[in-house]
Amino acid sequence: MDFFEAQDRARRITWKLIGLYLMAVFLIIASVYLVALALFGYSGQAPAGATLTQQLWQPELFTGVSIILIIIIVAGTLFRIAQLRKGGSAVAEMLGGRKLESSTRDFKERQLVNVVEEMSIASGIPVPDIYILDNEENINAFAAGFGTNDAAVGVTRGTLDKLNRDELQGVVAHEFSHIFNGDMKLNIRLIGILNGILLLHLMGMILMRGAAFSRIGRSGGRGRGGGGQAALAMILFGLALLIIGYIGMLFGRMIQAAISRQREYLADAAAVQYTRNPDGIAGALRKIGQVKEGGKINDGHSMEMSHLFFASSFHSALDRLFATHPPLEKRIQALDPAFDRENEKKKARLKKRLEKDRIAGEESIAGRTEGGERSPGGGLGQAAGGIEAAHPALRPEVILAAIGTLDENRISHAGKLLQNIPAKLKEAAQEPFTAEALVVALLLSGREPTAVKVPGWFRDQSGPHIAGVAQDLLQDLNKGNREWFLPLAELSLPALRQMSAGQYHKFRETVEHLIREDKNISLFEFAMEKLIVRHLDTAFSDKKEPRIRHFHFKTLRLEFSILLSAMAHSSESDPREAWQAGLESVKNLLPDDVALLDTAECTPDKLDQALQELAASADPVKKYILAALVHCSTADNRISLRERELLRAVSEAIDCPIPLGVL
Amino acid sequence: MITLIVIVALLVLVIGSSIAIYNRLVALRNRFKNAFAQIDVQLKRRYDLIPNLVETAKGYMKHERQTLEAVIQARNQAQQVEKQAAQGPGDPESMKKLAGAEQSLSGALGRLFALSESYPDLKANQNMMQLSEELSSTENKVAYARQSFNDAVMTYNTAREKFPNILFANMFGFNPAQLFEIETTEERKAPDVSF
Numbered sequence: 001m002d003f004f005e006a007q008d009r010a011r012r013i014t015w016k017l018i019g020l021y022l023m024a025v026f027l028i029i030a031s032v033y034l035v036a037l038a039l040f041g042y043s044g045q046a047p048a049g050a051t052l053t054q055q056l057w058q059p060e061l062f063t064g065v066s067i068i069l070i071i072i073i074v075a076g077t078l079f080r081i082a083q084l085r086k087g088g089s090a091v092a093e094m095l096g097g098r099k100l101e102s103s104t105r106d107f108k109e110r111q112l113v114n115v116v117e118e119m120s121i122a123s124g125i126p127v128p129d130i131y132i133l134d135n136e137e138n139i140n141a142f143a144a145g146f147g148t149n150d151a152a153v154g155v156t157r158g159t160l161d162k163l164n165r166d167e168l169q170g171v172v173a174h175e176f177s178h179i180f181n182g183d184m185k186l187n188i189r190l191i192g193i194l195n196g197i198l199l200l201h202l203m204g205m206i207l208m209r210g211a212a213f214s215r216i217g218r219s220g221g222r223g224r225g226g227g228g229q230a231a232l233a234m235i236l237f238g239l240a241l242l243i244i245g246y247i248g249m250l251f252g253r254m255i256q257a258a259i260s261r262q263r264e265y266l267a268d269a270a271a272v273q274y275t276r277n278p279d280g281i282a283g284a285l286r287k288i289g290q291v292k293e294g295g296k297i298n299d300g301h302s303m304e305m306s307h308l309f310f311a312s313s314f315h316s317a318l319d320r321l322f323a324t325h326p327p328l329e330k331r332i333q334a335l336d337p338a339f340d341r342e343n344e345k346k347k348a349r350l351k352k353r354l355e356k357d358r359i360a361g362e363e364s365i366a367g368r369t370e371g372g373e374r375s376p377g378g379g380l381g382q383a384a385g386g387i388e389a390a391h392p393a394l395r396p397e398v399i400l401a402a403i404g405t406l407d408e409n410r411i412s413h414a415g416k417l418l419q420n421i422p423a424k425l426k427e428a429a430q431e432p433f434t435a436e437a438l439v440v441a442l443l444l445s446g447r448e449p450t451a452v453k454v455p456g457w458f459r460d461q462s463g464p465h466i467a468g469v470a471q472d473l474l475q476d477l478n479k480g481n482r483e484w485f486l487p488l489a490e491l492s493l494p495a496l497r498q499m500s501a502g503q504y505h506k507f508r509e510t511v512e513h514l515i516r517e518d519k520n521i522s523l524f525e526f527a528m529e530k531l532i533v534r535h536l537d538t539a540f541s542d543k544k545e546p547r548i549r550h551f552h553f554k555t556l557r558l559e560f561s562i563l564l565s566a567m568a569h570s571s572e573s574d575p576r577e578a579w580q581a582g583l584e585s586v587k588n589l590l591p592d593d594v595a596l597l598d599t600a601e602c603t604p605d606k607l608d609q610a611l612q613e614l615a616a617s618a619d620p621v622k623k624y625i626l627a628a629l630v631h632c633s634t635a636d637n638r639i640s641l642r643e644r645e646l647l648r649a650v651s652e653a654i655d656c657p658i659p660l661g662v663l
Numbered sequence: 664m665i666t667l668i669v670i671v672a673l674l675v676l677v678i679g680s681s682i683a684i685y686n687r688l689v690a691l692r693n694r695f696k697n698a699f700a701q702i703d704v705q706l707k708r709r710y711d712l713i714p715n716l717v718e719t720a721k722g723y724m725k726h727e728r729q730t731l732e733a734v735i736q737a738r739n740q741a742q743q744v745e746k747q748a749a750q751g752p753g754d755p756e757s758m759k760k761l762a763g764a765e766q767s768l769s770g771a772l773g774r775l776f777a778l779s780e781s782y783p784d785l786k787a788n789q790n791m792m793q794l795s796e797e798l799s800s801t802e803n804k805v806a807y808a809r810q811s812f813n814d815a816v817m818t819y820n821t822a823r824e825k826f827p828n829i830l831f832a833n834m835f836g837f838n839p840a841q842l843f844e845i846e847t848t849e850e851r852k853a854p855d856v857s858f
Contacts, residue, residue, distance in 0.1 A: 068671045079679045083686050093693040094686075101704050203674065432701065433807035465803040498701060500814030503807075 004403075004623040004656070010182030011619075014189065017259055021193050024251040025073055028200065028244055033065045035240040039233050069200065076199030081192035087538070088145030088152030088184070089129050091191075091308070095142075095299050097131030097154050102494050103430035108160040114418075115165070115172050116153055117491060119274075122414035123176065123406045124648075124657040126493045126535045128153050132160070133299070139163065139288045140295035141310040143175035145184050147655050149538040156297070163284055170271050170281030171310055173406065177270030180404040180657070183263050187308050190259065194252040194304045201245025208238030260307035260324040268331055274406035282335040285311070289328045396585070396630045402659050403626075403651075410659050414487075421484045428473055429488055435495035436462075436507055437470035439532060442485055443514045444470075445477040446524040452478065455517070458510065482641070485524070486648060489531055496532070497539045504540050508533060521604040523570065523645040530611070530652040550617035553589050553624070559610035560625055563650070565597035566607055567629050570643045573636035582632030586624050611653035622654050684828050688837050691822055692753075695815035695840060699752035701808035702843065706745050706765075709801045713738045713772075716794045720775065723785035727778055734775050737768040753816060753840030762845055769845070772798070809843050816840045 037058065084090055089099070102113050113130060120127040128145070131154035139159045145151035153175050155168075163171065178184055271281045288295050288311045295311030306313045307324040325331070418426070428434040440458065444451040454474060459467035477485075499507060511532060515525045550556050568579035579596045614625060629650060633643040651658040717731050724731065741764040748754070748761040776795070779785050786792075820839055823832045831837075 064668060067668050071668075071672050072675050075675045075679050079683055083683065086690065090690060093690060093697075099697045099700065101700060103704060199675070199678070202678065203671075206674070206678070431705075431804055432811065433804045466807075469800075469803075498698065498811065500698070500811040501818070502814050503811055 004619045007182045007619050010186055013259060014186055017186065017189065017193070017255065020255045020258070024197065024248065024255065025070070027251065028073075028197070028248045029066050029069050031244050031247065032069055032241065033062050035244070036061060036065050036237065039236055039240070072200050072203055073196040075196070077192045077196030079199075080195035081188065084188045084191060085146070087150030088143070089131075089150070091144035091188070091305065092129070092131040092142075092152045092154045094301050095131075095133060095154065095297075095305065096135060097133055097152075099498075100130040100132055101430070102127075102130075102491075103427070111165055112155065112160060112168060112172075115169050118411055118414045118418060119169075119172060119176055119406060121418065121487045121490060122410040122659060123180070123404070124651065124659050125151070125179065126490050126531070128179075129494055129497065130154070132157060133297070136297055136299070138291060138293055138296050139284065139311065140297055140313060141171050141175055142305070142308040143178045143184055144187065144308055145179070146188065147185065148179060148657055149535050149655065151179050151184065159284075162287055166275075166277060166280035167284040167287070168280075169275055169411075170277065171284050173271035173274040174267045174281060174310060176274065176406065177267040178263070181263070181266065181270070183267070186259065186263075187305075190256055190307060191304055194249075194256065197245065197248040197252045198304070200248055201242060204238050204241025204243070204245045206238075208235055208242060256307050257324050261326050264325050264331070265334065268335060270405075272335060274408070275411065276408035278335045282332050285328050285332045285335070289332070294328070396627065396634050399630050399634070399658070400623075400627055403656055406659065417483070417487060420481070421488065422476065422480070425473065425476060425480070425484065425488060426491065428469070429492040430495055432495045432498045432503075433466065434469055434473075435492040436499070436503075437466050438473055438492055439489065439496070439507075439511065439528075440466075440470045440514065441473035441477050442489055443511065443525065443528060444474050446482075446485060446522065446528065447518060448520070448522055450478055458514075462506075462510065486527065486531065489528060493532070493535055496536055501540055504536060508536070523642050523649065526604055526607065527645045527649040527652065530649045534652060546612070546616035548616060548618050550613065550621055553586075553621060556613060556617060556621065556625070557594055559613045560628070561594040561597055562602055562606050562610045563614070563625065564594075564628055564632055565599075566602040567632045567643065567646055568596060569599050569602060570640060570646055571633070571636060572638070572640045578632045578635040581635035582628040585631040586628045589624060607649075611650065614650070615654050622656065626650065626654070626656065681831060684831050685835060688819070688823060688828065688832060688835075691815070691819040692837065692840075695812060695819050696752050698808070698812040698815040699749065699843075702805060702812055703745070703749050705801050705805045705808055706741075709798065709805070710738055710742045710745070712794060712798055712801070716775075716791070716798065719788060719790045719794060720779065720785060723782050723788070724778065727775075730771070730775055730778055734768075734771045737764070737771040740764050741768045752812075753819075753838075755839070755841040758841035758843055762843060765845055809845070813842045813844070816842050 037056065092099075100109055100113065102117075104110055104113060109132070116130055117127055125148040128143075128151040131152055133140075133154060133156045136156035137158045138156060139162055141153070141155040141159055143151060143153050153172065155171070159168070159171065178187075268281060272278045275281075295309060295313055297306075297309065297313040309325075311328070312323060312325045425438070428438040440454070444454065451474070454467050454471045458470070496504075496507070511529070515521060515529055553560065564579060564582045565575075567582065568575040571578040576596060583594070614622065617625075629647060633639050633647060639647075647658060713734065717734055720727075721731060741761075744757070744760045744764040748757040751757060779791075822828060823837055823839065
């Protein structure tokens with residue numbers, strides 16, 4: 001299953017979710033209607049001598065009840081989703097999370113930062129914000145956000161204290177798989193829905209109290225029967241709402257559980273796939289099992305967000321129905337067949353499967369080296385500075401299959417890459433002040449020809465301190481390896497997100513100016529712009545993701561030819577051949593009238609526009625266009641630096657993480 | 664029935680928007696608290712550097728014990744105040760105290776550096792050079808983080824004072840937050856050296 005399929009599947013589950021939601025709403029309306037009927041219905045509205053059906057079916061009452069309830073539920077849902085639009089950090093902060101400084105010196109916190117950074121660099125997503133739930137002693141973790149842009153990963157204090165590095169890595173890999181599988185968006189919608197139903201419960205409570213209050217007030221005053229009776233009915237109605245709200249909550253929890261459980265198995269399996277180490281995550285689950293409370297979270301919000309967590313954050317008497325997570329034993333069993341000694345058959349079967357996996361894994365590694373050999377001196381190998389482990393196969397299928405996944409090789413490759421980057425540069429990425437200088441230095445060093453001095457206007461605008469740091473870093477970067485540049489930019493994102501809005505505004509102007517200043521926008525600058533500006537824009541404004549406008553290739557013809565032409569011209573061999581290879585891969589889907597454009601027609605502005613349109617297209621369209629671009633870039637059996645940077649820009653623009661080693 | 668619908672719709676609007684306001688204020692408050700963590704990290708680093716600096720300077724500046732002690736004292740004072748301020752960033756009293764303590768620490772350090780001008784050996788000491796470099800770099804970071812914190816506080820205060828937010832703010836105990844201001848003119852001025 002590839003990245004786009006996974007996204008698509010998550011979307012389909014969203015439909016299932018909406019279906020269940022509507023069902024729950026209907027059931028709630030029906031029960032409230034019946035209660036209302038019992039309370040108010042017989043007050044003489046139905047004509048005397050009406051049949052039972054006529055008495056039971058009063059359209060006016062039904063419409064009224066429906067409208068009221070729908071207003072309440074929908075408003076509650078929308079309010080909540082609007083709040084959570086702010087992204088993962090909003091959720092994390094709601095749970096009482098403390099944002100972890102990437103410059104932390106605490107050993108355990110440092111370890112967590114390293115694990116998360118390695119995994120993000122390896123998978124090609126921007127480093128998410130990391131949160132610690134300081135007050136939670138049990139082992140648990142969560143991922144939240146709308147997409148790779150605004151993701152946040154959080155763990156409890158207990159997780160840091162009790163798990164070793166392998167187990168922590170397993171847990172983080174599990175959370176990353178939620179990010180890749182589009183689970184987070186689903187989760188946020190789920191929270192919204194639960195809140196809508198919760199509001200009903202709340203309204204019932206308020207209504208009951210209000211009515212009780214007014215009744216006491218009135219009976220104290222004049223004590224007239226009629227008003228008292230109406231108030232009594234209101235109290236009863238409020239009580240009914242309260243109870244129905246509660247029943248609604250049960251529905252909500254069942255929905256939550258039904259959707260969440262499957263996703264957990266999937267994420268566990270993915271975590272093993274990413275780390276190739278079932279012991280890590282199984283060990284973490286075992287340690288959760290050793291504590292009587294399991295992964296219990298004490299924060300008040302944990303109930304509505306329970307499906308977000310790594311392990312069950314609460315327990316209920318009817319665990320089978322309401323559990324958002326499969327039982328720990330089953331999860332461990334699925335990961336570690338030896339855990340269940342009774343069931344030899346299962347064990348054998350799993351062993352066989354694992355063996356098959358191993359063989360398949362070896363084959364794919366063999367395939368990879370073969371692919372590497374086909375491209376003597378191919379793009380990455382030389383730049384990698386002796387890191388051979390994650391040599392990409394230059395077969396487009398392999399590249400496309402790798403999107404939105406991780407494997408052990410890539411993670412260790414990322415680890416090595418990060419180790420190779422001088423500490424000074426890495427440290428610069430950890431604090432907002434120096435991170436800003438680092439980005440400036442990266443942009444200057446990435447110029448062709450490389451700049452050696454920070455421009456005077458920057459010194460005047462941002463002050464001598466930051467310019468001094470930038471100058472210093474620039475010298476180091478000029479001596480350094482170009483392969484560090486994009487990872488360094490990714491590493492600096494969490495620090496940059498800590499700027500205030502005012503600081504960001506200035507910084508953004510600086511970046512734009514630096515990119516456009518030399519009149520010649522290179523693909524590196526283009527990729528940097530997409531990486532930094534796009535990600536930070538989501539963090540600093542309420543901009544929502546673009547609505548899908550393109551469901552078919554046809555409406556994207558021009559954009560497609562611009563992108564593919566730019567890619568073809570980036571090839572070091574014959575652009576026409578590359579173009580043809582790209583076209584070949586999607587030829588069944590495309591009308592014939594797209595032609596290779598001139599270099600002059602592929603200006604950065606046009607590319608930019610094309611990417612914006614691409615970002616607003618449906619997943620299958622994105623997938624095929626990306627496939628064409630990958631085919632085009634690998635047509636001559638090597639990916640040039642330019643091709644790699646363009647692919648990176650594309651992947652940033654459409655939010656699809658292409659892993660390290662491929663790019 | 665229609666009146667009931669209208670009442671319910673209004674009720675939903677009131678409850679919903681008050682929850683929204685509450686949550687927004689919480690989010691903004693968290694944001695400036697998180698922004699203070701940035702300052703916190705840098706200040707702590709600075710407090711860690713100062714004893715080393717004094718230790719290094721001691722070997723050369725035997726006759727300046729008073730100045731050195733004043734630096735250490737100001738440092739200890741600031742560290743203590745900072746610990747309190749980190750408990751509740753934005754609290755007017757502790758923020759003002761912190762600003763005061765930081766200012767006197769900067770003053771003491773300034774005097775130390777001014778004096779060190781007359782000890783060429785000390786100035787040439789590798790350790791001393793590195794330490795003072797690191798100190799000034801942390802100071803820059805503090806200034807940057809301070810700006811970010813103050814921006815966040817400003818956003819929070821503005822959101823808090825808007826109508827109808829102000830009604831909820833008082834009800835739910837959202838107090839106005841205090842900016843972290845240090846008079847920069849004195850800090851930036853090169854120490855006057857007179858003989």
